[in-house]
Amino acid sequence: MEENKTLSTTYNPKDFEERLYKNWEENKYFTPEVDKSKKPFTIIMPPPNITGKLHLGHAIDNTLQDILIRTKRMQGYSTLWLPGQDHASIATEVKVENELLKQGLKKKEMGREAFLEKVWDWTDEYREKIRLQLKKMGVSADFSRESFTMDENLNKAVRHVFVKLYEEGLIYQGNRITNWCPKCETALSDAEIEYSEKEGSFWHIKYPVVGSDEFLEIATTRPETMLGDTAVAVNPKDERYSHLVGKKLILPLVGKEIPIVADDYVDLEFGTGAVKITPAHDPNDYEVGKRHNLPQVKVLNDKGIINELGGKYEGLDRYEARKAIVKDLEKEGYLVKIKPHAHNVGCHDRCNTVVEPMISKQWYVKMESLAKPAIDTVKEKNVKFVPERFEKTYFNWMENIQDWCISRQLWWGHRIPVWYCSCGEIICSEEAPSKCPKCGGTKLEQETDVLDTWFSSALWPFSTLGWPNKTDDLDYFYPTSVLVTGYDIIFFWVARMIFSGLHNMKEIPFETVLMHGIVRDSDGKKMSKSLGNGVDPLDVIDEYGADALRFMLVSGNAPGNDIRYYPEKVESARNFANKIWNASRFIMMNLDRDLMEKYKDEKDYTLADKWILSRLNTVIKEITDNIDKFELGMALQKIYDFMWNELCDWYIELVKPVFYGEDEKQKGIAYNVLYTVLTSGLKLLHPVMPFITEEIFTHLVLDEKSITVSKWPEYNEMLHDEKAEEDMAFIIEAIKTLRNVRAEMNVPPSRKAKIIAYVAEEAKNAFQSGTTYFEKLASASEVEFIESKDNLPENLVAVVVKGGELFMPLLDLVDKEKELERLNKEKEKLEKEIDRVEKKLSNERFVAKAPEDVVNEEKAKGEKYKEMLEAVLSRIESLNK
Structure with missing residues (x-):
């Protein structure tokens, strides 16, 4: 037989993590085949943006996915975990533009094609960085199928969907209020806006009523937009102003007349009860304007500068105009007062510019008909949210959904597949048309806007598998099994994938959505560059190893809950790895494989053997059940407790006397039990800590190549022994108590003492079976059982334990x-x-x-x-x- 291979004397992840990952890749363990004899299990990795290095949020997201994938792979599924990256239109464009400015290069001076060449250079660099980071984390993804949202096959899917929705009448172009970034000069999605409370003001302004001495007092936080006011609204139930409804006001500084309208939108209790209506610069005012057929006067250009409709204020930046307008209002007697006011202000998350709501011509998707089936499928539990409470967030957004603005005024991204002819014809086509179908003209200009990044991301579960082509991967691996993602993008991404899957594939995109929380710092603060409290996963891996980082991220983790990053927890995880390493090394140094083979079929187990095998089977059942229910933190805690406490601290110590004894058969049995328990324990731990378990397994198990493709442990009812578990629980508690008493009394382990046991009948067999364990682990010279306490000698120390009392003659020593x-x-x-x-x-x-x-x-x-x-x-x- 082969000799035992030995582990190195010290646990050092740097010695083997990179080597093991290369071996996994070379053997294509992560590359599944379409195998109709196996059940597929698919996860499509949420694509990180190519804007920089990965953070702890990516680390937890990918660790949770890897646990599920590794478990299912070992359970015999054909597992596909498909990785990829997102082109992140606006975020990447801002990053590259800023880098070029450092070199003295300006985007617009370079031109579109030259600029896009630079973005592709950036893309290639950061995709490789992300790929290497993921591998460092130990993710068992199939990089041979890696996707990028700008790949040609995914671009084809995007064009196909756009044309399909356009032809179905679900995509249209219109003038509506959008979130606008004056610095980047593009529309933004809600996901690209960060809100924070800022100190501002309420400016109270008098609007004179035409033909009377009355006036209406309004309050606004944006006085510069009054240049575009087209009405003032009051609530129809407000008796203060009912006599004024239908009359006209004079717009201060501008001098034109605007109507007073009645609308339920106005809150009677808030402010003055009168609201200026600027349909071109406020989303709520836009809706009021539509109800009352008000004109839309846009007074800001795309740079946030007052345009020609702003009269004397033309050419002023919005904040310069605000100062000038307030000064003039005060000068002409229209300014009543200024009150401090703290309010939420939205800023572009990439350039930190305050977002300006303004009307602009954009492309939209009609959402009502797409949203309904997506709502129904979650209500019918075809798609399940874990935890279920996040359904409320989903329903709240979907049931109040607005048409989706999908166009962006950028260069980087999927260019909208629409061409314009000088004759006025609009051509929507998957491929560039050669001539106009209406007039035959060949001078066609393509739409310059690109699509919102979320448009391509919405297709991710099926575009990555080859759709719209009918591929074997698509047929076999779709619908996918689980989506693992943060709760903060339920509506931006999760909802859009659901309605996109249902509309384009006529099937759900995934069966389960597993939500995880945010990784915060030790004080509970969100990590950010500005706070300087971010943690680079690669720095943690460099110091402690990938396994320790993964362990920390899963430990105590419950679905949907935020977790805090504590360096102490990573150290604790590394200590656990070190414990497993040393215990495994001790076991391997003592295993006699010849005796194991000779007695492999023997079942003459000691109480300790029966106990550890039963406990192993219990944790196999519980951990498998926990993982199936996505209770990954609970599963980890159970394998941790089993490996550290029951295997290392107890069973190994309990069988050491067998190692050093003369009974060959008992040695052979003990070795086989140890081998079984350790290999099974390593398999249960492998999904969380893949590297250390692989390194130990390949040294321990001589007839298998990798733990990655080994068989997941299965519950064996024949080994379940409740009596052995109960009996051993009596013994372990008693030994712990005896040790504590001796420690409190400062009696060294070398000073052995007789134990007199007065125990109940239910515990007697356990204590009698455990006599040798008391001698070895509780420094007992012998164990005597008594039926009565009547004739006990004096000067005994009494120890009360579950099942009875133990007495030791320690008072002679203490x-x-x-x-x-x-x-x-x-x-x-x-x-x-x-x-x-x-x-x-x-x-x-x-x-x-x-x-x-x-x-x-x-x-x-x-x-x-x-x-x-x-x-x-x-x-x-x-x-x-």
């Missing part, structure tokens, strides 16, 4: 006063527990509302504490004689 002090502390502790239980049981609301088994459990606890207290009091009395 101070009697210290023992009394210890017992009195135990007495106080038990009295507090009894008091707590009695208060709980005397609470009528608790007894009435709690399940019967919970109430009975509290009663049982109370009885147990009373028995233990009685034993402690008896011992105190005997020592005081």
